[in-house]
Amino acid sequence: MPACRMKGMALAEPFQTGHAAWATLQIEEGVKKQKAMALENLISTGIIQRDETPMEEEVVGRCRGCFSLADVMYFSKKGCEAVAEDEVTRRFSSEELLSWNLLSRTNANLHHVSWKLAAVWVTGILIRYCLLLPLRICLSVFSILLLVLATTVVGQFPNGRVKGWLSNQVQMICATLGIRCMSGLVNFHNRENKPQQGSICVANHTSPLDVLILASDGCYSLVGQVHGGLIGLIQKSCMQTSQHVLFERSEMKDRHLVRKKIREHIADKAKLPILIFPEGTCINNTSVMMFKKGSFEVGGTIHPVAIKYDPRFGDAFWNSTKHSMMTYAFNVLTSWAIVCNVWYLPPMVKEEEEDAVHFADRVKAVIAARAGMSVLPWDGGLKRKKVKESFKEEQQKKYCQIVIENGSVGNGNVC
Amino acid sequence: MALLDQKNNNVSITVFILCCVHTIMTRKENGWQEHREDFQRIPELAINPLGDRIINAFFPEGEDQVNFRGFMRTLAHFRPIEDNEKSKDQNGPEPLNSRSNKLHFAFRLYDLDKDDKISRDELLQVLRMMVGVNISDEQLGSIADRTIQEADQDGDSAISFAEFVKVLEKVDVEQKMSIRFLH
Numbered sequence: 001m002p003a004c005r006m007k008g009m010a011l012a013e014p015f016q017t018g019h020a021a022w023a024t025l026q027i028e029e030g031v032k033k034q035k036a037m038a039l040e041n042l043i044s045t046g047i048i049q050r051d052e053t054p055m056e057e058e059v060v061g062r063c064r065g066c067f068s069l070a071d072v073m074y075f076s077k078k079g080c081e082a083v084a085e086d087e088v089t090r091r092f093s094s095e096e097l098l099s100w101n102l103l104s105r106t107n108a109n110l111h112h113v114s115w116k117l118a119a120v121w122v123t124g125i126l127i128r129y130c131l132l133l134p135l136r137i138c139l140s141v142f143s144i145l146l147l148v149l150a151t152t153v154v155g156q157f158p159n160g161r162v163k164g165w166l167s168n169q170v171q172m173i174c175a176t177l178g179i180r181c182m183s184g185l186v187n188f189h190n191r192e193n194k195p196q197q198g199s200i201c202v203a204n205h206t207s208p209l210d211v212l213i214l215a216s217d218g219c220y221s222l223v224g225q226v227h228g229g230l231i232g233l234i235q236k237s238c239m240q241t242s243q244h245v246l247f248e249r250s251e252m253k254d255r256h257l258v259r260k261k262i263r264e265h266i267a268d269k270a271k272l273p274i275l276i277f278p279e280g281t282c283i284n285n286t287s288v289m290m291f292k293k294g295s296f297e298v299g300g301t302i303h304p305v306a307i308k309y310d311p312r313f314g315d316a317f318w319n320s321t322k323h324s325m326m327t328y329a330f331n332v333l334t335s336w337a338i339v340c341n342v343w344y345l346p347p348m349v350k351e352e353e354e355d356a357v358h359f360a361d362r363v364k365a366v367i368a369a370r371a372g373m374s375v376l377p378w379d380g381g382l383k384r385k386k387v388k389e390s391f392k393e394e395q396q397k398k399y400c401q402i403v404i405e406n407g408s409v410g411n412g413n414v415c
Numbered sequence: 416m417a418l419l420d421q422k423n424n425n426v427s428i429t430v431f432i433l434c435c436v437h438t439i440m441t442r443k444e445n446g447w448q449e450h451r452e453d454f455q456r457i458p459e460l461a462i463n464p465l466g467d468r469i470i471n472a473f474f475p476e477g478e479d480q481v482n483f484r485g486f487m488r489t490l491a492h493f494r495p496i497e498d499n500e501k502s503k504d505q506n507g508p509e510p511l512n513s514r515s516n517k518l519h520f521a522f523r524l525y526d527l528d529k530d531d532k533i534s535r536d537e538l539l540q541v542l543r544m545m546v547g548v549n550i551s552d553e554q555l556g557s558i559a560d561r562t563i564q565e566a567d568q569d570g571d572s573a574i575s576f577a578e579f580v581k582v583l584e585k586v587d588v589e590q591k592m593s594i595r596f597l598h
Contacts, residue, residue: 047596047597048594048595048596048597049594049595049596049597051594051595058591067542067558067562068586069521069525069562069566069574069579069582069583070521070583070586070588070591071545072465072521072524072525072541072545073521073586073588073591073592074591075463075464075465075469075545076465076468076469076472076520076521076524076592077493077591077592077593077594078459078463079459079460079463079465079466079469080469080489080490080493080594081459081594082457082459082460082463083454083457083460083469083473083490084490084493084594086457086458086459086460087459088457088458088459089456089457089458378458382458386455386456386461387458387461387462391461391462392461392462392463392464392466392547393547393548394462395462395463395464396464396545396546396547396548396549397547397549399464399545399546400546400547400549400550403546403550403558404550404554
């Protein structure tokens, strides 16, 4: 009996140590996960806690309508918060990754970590540049040739239902081919909400690939600026078969003309839904910036679409201030893949008492919530332009209203 | 790092440094020098009425660029004052985020010519920056006069640093001039 018990205990011991080892491992994994989550939060939610107390609460000391030498502290704090973490300009460069995805362009400081990693990286380079790139270039050349040829052929047909159907097919096939060229994997959700004819489709803008992705699942008329070069060629071919609304950039500034053309287009129910990117420029897919109100003023049904790219496989964002179109195309063709999710959201209509700006913000919030991005009230145009002086004047006016009471300096109260 | 106080093992300091590195690395790709134009490109700073004065605070005397060390020195003023740091030894140099140094930062925002005094003209200029065009010269002048009258104790019609501190002795400077870093 004792012998058996001893044996039993002897057997149980390794089991117990094994159990303890497993438990320790679990705890270590849990700690690692927590650290990873904390780091992810750091990168995604920001590094400082923004003080959201409004100016009135911060500045007002013991009395309203008086000036205090401490008022300058509110402005200095707000200013240094902006210096420590700038919400706006970081949207105009590529998103930071939590862990490196073996693309040299996403590694800010290339330094040696280990030989194993370097070997994996070199293998990755060989695969991407020597295997994938030639295949993708061949396929893209083929698809562009096919597009030009097919649109020329279909363009010869007399206008009618057959031509319309054929041009839709051509557009969708070429767009799908284009996505395959860059190893694109697109997941479409809620297809029942797909935009109907005679409506306006709005989406957040990250790159020219957005158009390709949406065009592979439906046919749209595009509003955009006229480009030169390769895109210009594609645009000209598409114009032969469908009705697109193209502008010179100088004409884009004439909002009335734009609105008129859009209004005419959607009034014709037989025409394809019109695709608009209200941000006006490419943003890096971490937040949705100000939607310009032009397309929300014309009336009609708005079908919001949310597009979210997975940054681990490749960076789809086109930083037009840094890369030309060719460089961007090269980067896309040498990434691992372009993976994205597209959500078709339920249609929205402007309410009676709502103004266009409020409606635009409402649509923007819906898109951002669906795609898991933050909302910024700032204009995407700040990528190139400086911020308008009127915003500073607004801040100054706000401060005046606190310092002055009833239009006078009160009894000259100074706190 | 002698910049911050002596408790170098403190996790919050490490995170503070990490966060500053993060902000610089995300904004500047070539080298660790910042120029005035880089600051002016920040929209939230551009609409701040005292934006120019704050940018000035980052740049040392007469220079047009600031390095990482200088950048951090200025931002370090806004580090919150931890309770357990209040009762440490007084032998070391005063930490940059002490109440006195925070007040000094605010004082330097007013002191345009860096002569350690806020004259009536300087106060008027800063007030004009804060209110824009919404208040007339006379009203602004009277605000400036009354402010100096209340604060001035040695009768030189200017506010020295000691007088500045005395006026703001009841103000919760620690709360007004602290930026909390998330960690």
